[in-house]
Structure formats: C-alpha cells, structure tokens
Amino acid sequence: MGVWAAWKVLTEHPRLLVAPSVVFAITMGVAWLVRRVLLGSLRAWNRRNRSRPGLILAEALRGPTIIWVLILAAHLAIQSSELPAAVRDIWGPNISMAxxxxxxxxxxxxVAGDIVRHYGGQIPGALPVTTLTQNLTQLAVLILGILLTLGAFGLKITPILTALGVGGLAVALALQDTLSNLFAGFYIAVAGQIRVSDYIKLSTGEEGYVTDITWQSTAVRGLTNNLVIIPNSKLSQAIVTNFxxxxxxxxxxxxxxxxxxxDLEQIEHILLETALLGAQEIPGMLAEPAPSVSFDPGFCESSLSFTVGYQVAEFANQYGVRHHLRKRIYKRFQEEGIELPFPTRTVYLYGPQSVKPDGGKTDP
Structure with missing residues (x-):
C-alpha cells in the first residue's frame, strides 16, 4: 500500500488513530521516566568514580535514547492499531529502521568526538586535538552512517554522488573564502607547527596562546586575557614565531x-650568585641550564653594563622572573654598597676669568 492509499484510509477512518495515539502517549511517558532514572544513575556513578569512559557513554546516550523512546512508542502504537496489515508491515519496519x-x-x-577530545592527545603521532579534528571525525562518521542507511533502504548511491559532485562545483565557487579557511585549518592541524597551548607571534603583531583551531579560524588568547580570532587562511600565509x-x-x-x-669581578660574582639562588626559588626560572653573566654590552654612556642570561619554563614566565630577579639584585647591591648609575652631564662654562678644565684661567 502506497503513502497516498494509507493516508486515504486514515482520513476516512480517523478512529483508527485513537488507540495507537493512546498507546504512543503512555509508552512515551513511561519510557521517558525510565530514561531519566537510568541516565541520572549513570551520571551519579560517574561523579563518584570519576570515570572518563562512563562520562563519554553518558553524553553519547543522552540524545539517542530520546530516539529509542520514539522507536519503542511508535512500534507499540503501530502494532496495537487496527490499521491495515500493509500499513503495519511496511511503514512500521521502515520507520523503525530509519x-x-x-x-x-x-x-x-x-562517541567519536569525545574519544578524540579525551584520548586523541595520548596517541603518538596523532593530529593535535582541536575543534577541527573533532568535527572532521564526526563528519566522517555522519557520512558513513548516511551511506549505510541509504544502502539498507536499497537506494543507489552512485546517482546521488554524481549529483553531489556537480552541485559541489557550484558550491565551491560560491564558498571560496570559507573553503580556503577550511583547508588552511586542516593544513595547520596536520603540519603540527602550531598546536593548541603554543605561544605564537605573527609578523603582523598578534601574539598569544593558541586556544583552539576550528574549520574557519584560530583563536589566540593574549597575555592580557583578550581573545584574538585569526582566519586560518591569513595564519597559513603569515610569518609565525612559535615560542x-x-x-x-x-x-x-x-x-x-x-x-x-x-669592581668588575665583584659585580660578576654577585650577579651570578643572585641568579643561581633565584633559579632555585623563583617560579618559572630553571636551574638547568645554569644562569650565566657576561660583561656585555660593556662600556655604556653612563654605566658598566652586564647581561644576566637564564632559562625560563615558557614564554610567559620571563616577565615574572625578570621582576623578581631585579628586586633581588637591587637588594643585594644595597647590602654590598654598590652604586647604581644614572645619566650625568658635566657642563663647562667659559667666560671672563673662568676656570679652565685643566685648572688654568681663561683670558678676559
């Protein structure tokens, strides 16, 4: 029986829908309560045991269980109805299968997206875990599910793929910028030269920690806690320094x-001693490789200048380390009585009977 024939039967005999509707409503109510109880118990178990697989399972079941409730309610409603056998035998299985x-x-x-998010970073050689990689994984599963569903209903896939190929050409021309960002983002993720949590600086001046790479853009969080959104196509063309x-x-x-x-030797000894002690106590400053002191740039306009070299755990640590190191050096210089320089100028005034720099007197 076709769709229109079945529709004609239902419009001519609307009473046939009364009993299935009641069965459908009761089944939906009972199944919904059971679903809430089961999912609530699973979430409580996850909170007690802090189980990551359990969390993935709970998130994955939240949506499909609604459809399973619909399947059960629709199946019982159709089977308990007085609809013609042709309707029950054709519509019922097809609706349930869909x-x-x-x-x-x-x-x-x-499940695929959660597995990539929680476990993708633990696989050696795998792509960095970003929103883009999660979306690509879910898209692959979606395409596979659609193909399997069409095959189960006996629909030929080849004509559909042909139509999609022709239509895709027009779509590609209309979405050039979007596709450019998509492929640039995929290249960035595959190349591995820019990863989530890396600190980068672009030749155009933008800098910060990479927080996410999506199909359209890359999000960078600056040290001022501002979010900079960079289109993937621009990022792939920029000169990037990855710290x-x-x-x-x-x-x-x-x-x-x-x-x-x-005294140069004394200054060098004090600076090195202060830096070595700071490496043990200042957060973010590394003891290995050990700090060093060099008489560079050396003879400056108003001072003898030294450079203290040291290692920090990551880019952002250098500011806090420099702050604490300066305070320690200043305190140590005060204790040792070492004078800190400041710009000075010596001015010679020449006039009647004024004293020359060599002690003599000028002519009137």
Missing part, C-alpha cells in the same frame, strides 16, 4: 648597569 539508523549515527558521532617549539623552555636575559668605579 530511526535506528539516525540514533546510532548520532551516538557514534558523539613553544622545538620546546617550551626558552632563554631570557636581563641587563644590569653599575657605576664606572665598581
């Missing part, structure tokens, strides 16, 4: 100036 396919596809998409590669550890330096009358 709903099952949709629910399993949704659940598989959720987290090849490792997060990086070198930093601090210049210290003293007066020209200071």
């Amino acid at each position: 709903l099952w396919a949709v629910s399993l596809t949704l659940m598989s998409m959720r 987290s590669l090849p490792e997060k550890r990086m070198g930093a330096s601090l210049q210290v100036g003293v007066s020209y009358g200071a």
